[in-house]
Amino acid sequence: MIVMLGMIVLPASQLLSQDASFDTQLQYLRTQNVAQVGRDSLVEAYDKLITKHADDPRVAEAMLEIAALFTSVERPELEIYPDPEKALVWLQKAVATAVEGSPTWIKAQFSISGHVRRSNPQEARRILDNIAAKAKDKSSLLRARIEHEYQTICIDEGDLDAAEYHCRRLLGWYADPERIPNIELEKAEIDYITIAAGAFMMSQLRHAPWPVKKRVDRIVKLMKDYGGSAALYRNGQAALKSIREEVDSDMLSEMHEYPDETLQDIDGALANDASDQRKATGTPILEEASAETSSGSPIPDESTRTSEKVGPALPVLTLLIFSVTIILGAVIVWQLLRAKKQDTHV
Incomplete structure (x- = not known):
């Protein structure tokens, strides 16, 4: 020793x-x-x-x-x-x-792909293709994991168009009923991957080296195309707010001037509420998840979402209860006075 x-x-x-x-x-x-x-x-x-x-x-x-x-x-x-x-x-x-x-072979292959994807993205893709071809596990979850890895490689390469392609494939994953797993745990993992892919994509579009209008248009289109995802909507709104703050900061420091149309595009997108987004064509509504995405952005949990809905209604409910109590009290007092008057008359 x-x-x-x-x-x-x-x-x-x-x-x-x-x-x-x-x-x-x-x-x-x-x-x-x-x-x-x-x-x-x-x-x-x-x-x-x-x-x-x-x-x-x-x-x-x-x-x-x-x-x-x-x-x-x-x-x-x-x-x-x-x-x-x-x-x-x-x-x-x-x-x-x-x-x-x-499973052990698959785990090792995924790890190697992660090790080499920045230095040798083509080798990382070859490994992922090999997993898809040779894995005994042909589950929907495995295919979703591979798709998400493809998206990550594209982002590492700076190819946001290709990254969005893979992101959209994940956001529309359940459009094919055969991809919906029978095992609830697997479905929960796919939902997490899908939410993470959307959050990661919104973060990348927000920081993309493009003009403000192009970034805003791409974010808004992704939100509208998959309006069933409340998590995607919130991440999109956060990205738009961040861009608006960037624009305000630039204008304040006189670093850059933006046309009124650009400001109107951002403000118009921010004005849309979640109900409008949910009416857009897209995939089934995804379950909310309390998690941290691959981009590091927290996804609000269900309790937060519920409190946001219930919060504004609480003062109204309190006022209603108070009013009913006053009315009942008045009725009781009136009945007591009436009974006392009758007793006096007798």
Whole structure:
């Protein structure tokens, strides 16, 4: 045992049992804290387990977990930092080891695509095409994930037209009834992907290197074409408000002059309420979700939306209850006085 930087570094041999099964040892390694045993020792223990069970295709799962140690773990105080190159090596080993088309193989392929999409977008696309062709899982959820990855690659390349194409495919995902999964959890995940794709697209259109009018027109058209999505509408409104603030700031600092038509376009779009947007042709209404999109923009949850609807009606309801109470009180007092008068007369 070695003590280093306040961390107890255990030899790999102490992390493994010679008699335990592969599953038991893998589960045990998953419970280990990097800060306590050290990443190098943990990686060595995983490596020994892989070597010992080299003929077992499940060792690909262990390889994925080693890759995660090099991407997800960062402890500067222990001098532990991400190492994408080492992670990529283990991901490639996992792909080569796992059964082709299996969930582990798919997970490794998605991770590799994410690693290379900025440096080599064509290779990332080739990997996604390979997943679609060879995956045993032909679910609607998998296809939606691939579509969203295509959108992300296009955004990384700065091709917003292509990115919007993939975004629109996701926003209209349920137009084909065969894409609606029977499993509720899968449907919820697709809804999340769809909402994230729309939010990501609105953010990109808002920051696009285009004239203000073109940005506004593209945002408004996307909102109208898919008016069934309340989340898309809210993200579109946020993008339009941001553009309006940008215009106001430019005009205030006299950096740029905008024609009245441009200002009217923005204000006109902002004046439209959600009910008008929902009347536009588009996809079925998507469920609201409390989540953070891939662009980092929060999506308001259902409780917020409900409170926005109920809030303005509360004063009216309170006044109504108060009025009814006054009337009932007056009736009761009148009856008591009438009864007393009758008793006096008798």
